[in-house]
Amino acid sequence: MTFRATLAIALVAAAGPAMADNRALILANADYRFAADIDGAEDALAADEPLKDAGFSVVVGADMSAEGMREALAELIVDRDAAERIVILLAGHFVKSERGTWFLGTDARAPDLASADGMGLPLSTVLEIASGAPGGAIVLLGSDQARITLGTGLAPGIGGLDIPQGVTVLSGDAEEIAAFAAEDLPKPGFSLSALATGRPDLDARGYLGALSSFLPMPATEAGEADTTSAERAFWQVTRGMGTVASYEAYLARYPSGLFAPTARAEIARLKAEPARLAEEVENALRLTRDQRREVQRNLSLMGFDPRGIDGIFGRGSRTAITNWQKANGFDATGFLTRDQILQLSAQAGKKAAELEAEAAARRAEEERQDRLYWSQTGAAGDEAGLRAYLKRYPDGLFADLAQDRLDVIEENRRQTAAAQERAAWDRAVAMNTVAGYRDYLAAFPDGAFADEAREQIAALIEEQSGASEREKAAAAEAALNLPAVAKNMAELRLDQLGLKPGRVDGVFDDDTRRAIRRFQRSRGLNATGYLDQETVVQLLSGGIIRFGD
Template structure:
């Protein structure tokens, strides 16, 4: 259901301006398609203070694109004659780095060609340029949120093309409303000095030595004459009958005769544990890295978050809910500090358990590896060595097995070359005799090539710069015969 749109000063948009100085304060803390932005509508509370120093103020809380445009179009009309201009926008923004848009409560998820329901910040800057030197744009948004809207857009504010004479200040919502109250709407208040003394605020664009938008002795401006807009808003709030609708009504009409009843109905609805839990988690101000850590802990504990990206989407909320059920908490899908602390303790224990399990598995694998080596590879032979390598290609003895298998393969090839020579027993005895005569001990001269004979052949081959395989091949036989008959 579309959230209730609240407008504090729209009922007489056609009325002429009563002052030359204009201010617009727009805050959106509740969206149809996005998480809420805590404190985004608080800047509207500074409206009366701005009126007291001569500004004609229009405000809008949780407004639709249609109502937001109407407020800003009115500002565009007033800007032609204004001496001072102030615009405050607090909520969610989208940027492609070169352009930035302010998202209204009914904005869809931004796409490169789908930003018709958002407000161009560049256009707002153009309007402010009508009062150079006395123009201020205040932007309030979550400084730690860089969520992606696809490959082309992200949340936040990009590079701003700021016209000459326009000052831009940005920071968290709870910081910019203090700026409006204590510097912009304070007689003699210096915006530049205030920002310099608050490291959580940032300033861009026109930065003179001092920027005073409310000189001493500023005359207050009465609010525009209006019919009581709270009547229609109250009817809409009752029809919606949601906590959001009553809260929005109270924000926009705190002094309405219906405000007391709205608070009573809101109190009843806010007993919902899920809503209380959401507000509690919002109050933790978790950074994206802290959210990643929570997702990692949930995953380690066996709860699937469908990604570890620092964004608490449906997968993470479902995982939190499952964890809460398993630990006897009300399954709200929102966390408080005590739950995070308990989850952290469980994660640390589970990490230690996993490390112990991995060590036991490693020891077991090593034991099995050694046992199989003793059964196969340690006995030698190509079949045994291959059997070991097939089961343990990266085993403890894998390198040793490959070297041994290579040697067995080389011996088999050398044996095949010797067999191909068809050496008869007489020639074998001649070879043994010649080896003995040359000082290489082949053992008993009996025409059988045993271990001693193989060693003598290898030593002879080495002495003649031949391949020392221990087997007779054509070059070795030719050299032996030459040594025998060529003397």
């Protein structure tokens, strides 16, 4: 492959006052040095002239390195907050992790989670820049299935996006995205919803205004020639947002304006659509991804499964919100208000406290029974009593002490056993199989280690019978894909509860598994020793969403 990089900046005068601050960025990365080329990415360059003709100042980059892309993005940021419309078109390789997505420069080489920021543009930054023109911002992402070598923590493609209010994101095949940008987007008089509908192969997310035109018709065609350019520009932004708040803002500024009747009609229509109004109210809260995760945890704690705690309100979360609203006498819109979020948080806090109290009472009773049984069995120090205690309480308060005493008994027995029998027993212990212990018993049915051999056989058979369940539990924990920080938090919480998880290092060893089982038993959960969603929710519950003033 060859490598080239070009950047062209075209700052053109707009056709009229309403188009004076439209800005666009096109980055077409087709020719990668260390990855397969992206077919159709270069087609994105064809959108340059149509966007200029539509009144946009355009920054264009072809086959850009990561550094070159950052320079191009810096050009777009100039006067971003004054822009009425922003178009960002990225065509090339995208990679994703659990928490982010990056657009890679053509010099990217086997990026991993640690190096992705240096080899590409974080889409979170791109979306934040686009948010400077709410209701008039569109981000276009084009790629294909081309192969790329990736390091730890990354996968090819576009992940979940935290899209700011008023920003539209369209993604799909690079050729389709390029055709949309060059042929459809520059057409005046079409809404974002209509434009997206015309390309069903593209994935449309975020804001999709169905009423207002993304690019307005000329004033003479739209019948707006008699109004001032300032009012016309304000109305275009208002229609682009399409919310009750935006129409009310227009009326406050132009109570007798040319579009005042339309604004009042749209307010009445929106208020007559509860779901649309509810969505608008939730969008106005501008919930962060962490706040959405907290909502999902609280819903799960209250018994309304959001199908994942990822900070993205998909179908599962909307269903859980709807069911919670029904249960609490709210209109079942599937969208939350500030007061509802606070009420849910209060309910979850109360539920967490109740669960904690129940767990404390259950632990106290279990410890009482544990101590009582120890006094009746293992406290005397004889082998039979110690084994009886460990069989009932393998993770009990005195389990370590009981095992230590049994080790001493075995060592003493080893010292007194005949050399031949000791050798047979050592072989059985080294094998640690049912067959190995049975071989020992066949040779020494009344040997010094006969009772222990029978105990080990019974334990191994029981362990084998539960292997399938452990595998399922281990797979369920792996499917949670918990980051290291979450594992550390889990161990820290177990330690705070006095459950002795061992070293708090994010590594789940035998001590951690025992602590998890103890916690699960105290909560009435299936005591597998592995984390599942319910265990994580109860273990880490208790946070409260806080809003700014």
